[in-house]
Amino acid sequence: xxKHYNIPIFIPEAACPHQCIFCNQKNIxxxxxxxxxxxxxxxxxxxxxxIPKGSDVEIAFFGGNFTGLPLSQQERYLQTAQKYxxxxxxxxxxxxxxxxxxxxKNMELLLxxxxxxxxxxxxxxxxxxxxxxxxxxxxxxxxxAVEILKAYKISFGLQMMTGLPGDxxxxxxxxxxxxxRLQAENTRIYPCLVIKDTALERLFLEGKYxxxxxxxxxxxxxxxxxxxxxxxxxxxxxxxxxxxxxDSGKTLIAGPYHPSFKELVETAIWRYIxxxxxxxxxxxxxxxxxPKGTAGVASGHLQSNRxxxxxxxxxxxxSENERFKKREYHVDYC
Numbered sequence: 390x391x392k393h394y395n396i397p398i399f400i401p402e403a404a405c406p407h408q409c410i411f412c413n414q415k416n417i418x419x420x421x422x423x424x425x426x427x428x429x430x431x432x433x434x435x436x437x438x439x440i441p442k443g444s445d446v447e448i449a450f451f452g453g454n455f456t457g458l459p460l461s462q463q464e465r466y467l468q469t470a471q472k473y474x475x476x477x478x479x480x481x482x483x484x485x486x487x488x489x490x491x492x493x494k495n496m497e498l499l500l501x502x503x504x505x506x507x508x509x510x511x512x513x514x515x516x517x518x519x520x521x522x523x524x525x526x527x528x529x530x531x532x533x534a535v536e537i538l539k540a541y542k543i544s545f546g547l548q549m550m551t552g553l554p555g556d557x558x559x560x561x562x563x564x565x566x567x568x569x570r571l572q573a574e575n576t577r578i579y580p581c582l583v584i585k586d587t588a589l590e591r592l593f594l595e596g597k598y599x600x601x602x603x604x605x606x607x608x609x610x611x612x613x614x615x616x617x618x619x620x621x622x623x624x625x626x627x628x629x630x631x632x633x634x635x636d637s638g639k640t641l642i643a644g645p646y647h648p649s650f651k652e653l654v655e656t657a658i659w660r661y662i663x664x665x666x667x668x669x670x671x672x673x674x675x676x677x678x679x680p681k682g683t684a685g686v687a688s689g690h691l692q693s694n695r696x697x698x699x700x701x702x703x704x705x706x707x708s709e710n711e712r713f714k715k716r717e718y719h720v721d722y723c
Contacts, residue, residue, distance in 0.1 A: 393447070
């Protein structure tokens with residue numbers, strides 16, 4: 390199977406009709422300028438110069454409400470990307486957009502330009518959460534968008550956020566259940582953060598909003614990961630992209646941010662698996678065989694799982710085996 394690469398083109402807040410309570414694209418992406426068509430070319434060329442030949446490459450228009458742009462502007466972006474498809478350097482195009490900006494006219498345009506995947510920012514399937522978050526659309530808009538995408542046979546993903554105003558772990562699980570029921574191919578899970586210069590910052594400073602703690606967010610994302618994996622929904626990302634503003638605290642006010650958030654979630658998942666299935670009454674040496682490429686996360690962030698296991702056994706050794714898949718593993722007591 391060819392390795393997949395996305396070439397991200399960020400279009401911050403483009404065509405977004407509402408300022409969601411949690412959103413400030415300038416402070417999230419550290420970029421507010423909408424890319425010119427020449428910028429798109431430069432970005433694609435830069436990425437292609439480093440991507441191995443023969444890879445599966447997709448140009449991805451992220452960050453804004455792509456289908457909310459004027460049709461002529463959408464087409465100019467798509468034409469620019471299409472040139473690389475015609476040269477067989479790129480296989481397809483992906484974009485992210487709002488559920489209430491999916492319609493038949495958009496679909497006809499997107500299909501002409503090899504748009505194979507659309508990510509919808511669903512965020513929640515709870516009406517109160519959408520309303521309190523200032524999303525500006527209703528749950529029915531998500532269902533209607535999915536119907537249209539299915540009718541046009543376009544692959545789709547549904548993004549979700551946890552910890553939004555009015556949200557609970559139970560409501561987040563309901564959102565995950567609907568994502569599975571609607572047969573989304575993929576998802577992204579974003580714990581809500583309090584970003585500087587947003588309406589959510591004001592609520593937080595007034596004591597009217599309390600974000601998830603880092604441990605609450607990790608625990609919920611762990612459960613959601615298990616759920617999506619068990620239903621074959623691919624998780625494209627867990628947690629927002631790392632940014633200098635977040636790391637320095639310049640643009641982040643509060644919330645469950647960590648530069649290695651996904652690794653913390655994976656650490657929690659592997660610890661949960663080990664806790665349930667390893668024989669802790671044994672005190673000798675153990676050898677844990679895991680899938681290829683998972684030694685880092687199984688050992689845990691900063692080796693936390695290995696240190697925890699070392700407290701129970703004489704020694705702990707991890708080794709990888711390419712025959713093991715996903716979260717398969719085997720323990721030898723030696």
